[in-house]
Amino acid sequence: MPDFVFSALAFVVAISVLVAVHEYGHFWVARKLGFKVLRFSIGFGRPLWKWRGRAPDEVEYWLSSIPLGGYVKMLDEREGPVEEHERHRAFNRRPIPQRIAVLLAGPGFNFLFAIVVYWLMFVSGVPGIRPIVEDVAPGSLAEAAGLRPGDVIEAIGDEPTATLEDAVLTIFDELLADGRIDLTVHALDEAPRSVELDVRGRVSALTEPDALFPGLGFSLGPLALVPADIDRIDAGSPAEQAGFAAGDRVVAAEGEAIRGWQQWVAFVRARPGQTVSTQVLRDGREIELTLVIGAVEENGVAVGRIGTWPARLSDEIVERIRTEQRYGPIAAVSRSVARTWEMSALTVRLLGHMLMGEVSLRNASGPIMIAAYAGESAALGLTAFLSFLGIVSISLGIMNLLPIPILDGGQIVFQIAEWLKGAPLSERALAFGQQLGIAFLIVLMGVVFYNDLSRIFAT
Secondary structure (H helix, E strand, O other): OOHHHHHHHHHHHHHHHHHHHHHHHHHHHHHHOOOOOOEEEEEEEEEEEEEEOOOOOOOEEEEEEEEEEEEEEOOHHHOOOOOOHHHHOOOOOHHHHHHHHHHHHHHHHHHHHHHHHHHHHHHHHOOOOOOOEHHHHOEEEEEEEEOOOEEEEEOOEEEEEHHHHHHHHHHHHHHHHHHHHEOOOOOOOOOOEEEEEOOOOOHHHHHHOOOOOHHHOEOOOOHHHHHOEEEEEEOOOHHHHOOOOOOEEEEEEEEEEEOOHHHHHHHHHOOOOEEEEEEEEEEOEEEEHHHHHHHEEEEEEEEEOOOEEEEEEEOOHHHHHHEEEOOHHHHHHHHHHHHHHHHHHHHHHHHHHHHOOOHHHHHHOHHHHHHHHHHHHHOOHHHHHHHHHHHHHHHEEEEEEEOOOOHHHHHHHHHHHHHHOOOOOOOOHHHHHHHHHHHHHHHHHHHHHHHHHHHHHOO
16 A cells, blocks of 8 residues: 555656646747736646736636646637637637647647756766676577677667666667667677577567567576676585585586576576586686586476575676766757657657557556556656656657647647638537547547556456
């Protein structure tokens, strides 16, 4: 229950901030262009708190009871009689280019907000970890391509990948582009090499939720760089019986070079009950030990276990794993604009593939999962929460630009149609468009709620 309350509060804060930014875009541009604004509301329903602005306009400012949206109400002859001296300020009487500018301002402010968020993050420093291949599944696409545990991904295609987050986003982008993922990787003390993952024909399956990396056959994480150094050994364990000692470094097993702790764990887990030959480095010399791997049951499956524990990470390893993206105030501007553009392009591409049926609709998330992500990011700290706000702000901006009548994009279509026609659209056409838009949103909400509930009950 505390987690639920925390996630709900984080969600309300996030939505309130992003809606306020979006609606303020409409409000600010409308006022600058001479439209008369009657009300600026954050939330829907009855007002919990309201106040009236200064004359002559005396705009009403509301904080309403349902914190899941907001609106800017403008003077409009289609909604009621307007006094003669104010008709020139009514929405329907203003020049069409100005109406379109007001409608574009909401999504535009969402993109500007994302740029500001990323700028703050880059100036203050964004901590992260390097994109290191942690594990490669036997018989997988990644293994066939030559990817190995401990490989550091330097670039994907032409894009450098400084952090794990960069790598994940770029892999997804490459997947949607042409189905071929070109990696430039290097292992410790080795020259960079190229690895190609060809997943053409499998894009739909790989874009199912949580299917990308299992489908590719590898995972990313720092553990592959952790050496297979043994810190302590359980009493009476298979490792103790085989002669392992604290301070040993496992360097090979059954002729296979062991480059890190994660690889050593994977080797042991895959061989329950087997007798294997291992080589360890002890006091500067290599010795051979015969190990009989124990077996335990996990989720109905037998896995190997020997009773060894890893040593603490050295400062050198921590330095190799950690990274930070930090820029000066000027350089951060171009980097934040670039990040906003990259995230926007990826979102549009993903949406397009979903509409064409090439990417699963199960990727669409609704308010339940967004609330969960809000809570998780807020728990990780301010930087993570800002990153979440930036991504959702971009998504909100793109969503509102879709040509759906009830959204800003649909209203822009109406304005363009009126411009081309040379006269206002009929009330019947407008009503039909609104009904169509509402029907679409009802279907969309049904899909995302189904996705949210499916993920909850699947866990």
